[in-house]
Amino acid sequence: MQNDAGAFADLYVQRKCSASNRIIGAKDQASIQMDVAEVDKVTSRFNSQFKTYTICVGIHRMGESDDSTLAKATGILSKNF
DSSP: OBOTTSOBOOSOOOEEOTTTOOEEOTTOOSOEEEEEEEEOTTTOOEEEEEEEEEEOHHHHHHTGGGSSHHHHHHTSSOTTO
C-alpha cells in the first residue's frame, strides 16, 4: 500500500515472538512487548538505544517470559547470572 507521498506504508506489521518465533496475531491481546534500555558501561546513563522483546501468549501463559534466557542470549545479562 502507498500513501499520498508515494512511500510504502503498511497498516499492520506482524510481530514474532522472541522466544518461540511464532507469529503473533492481530487479535492476540495477551501478548506483551518489552523495551529494555541499553546503558553506557562507563557513565551508567541511557544511550538512546533499547532492545525489544516480544512474548506471545503461549510463552506468557506458561510463565516462561520471566525466564532470563533472552537477556542472556542477547548479552544484557552475564552468562553466569
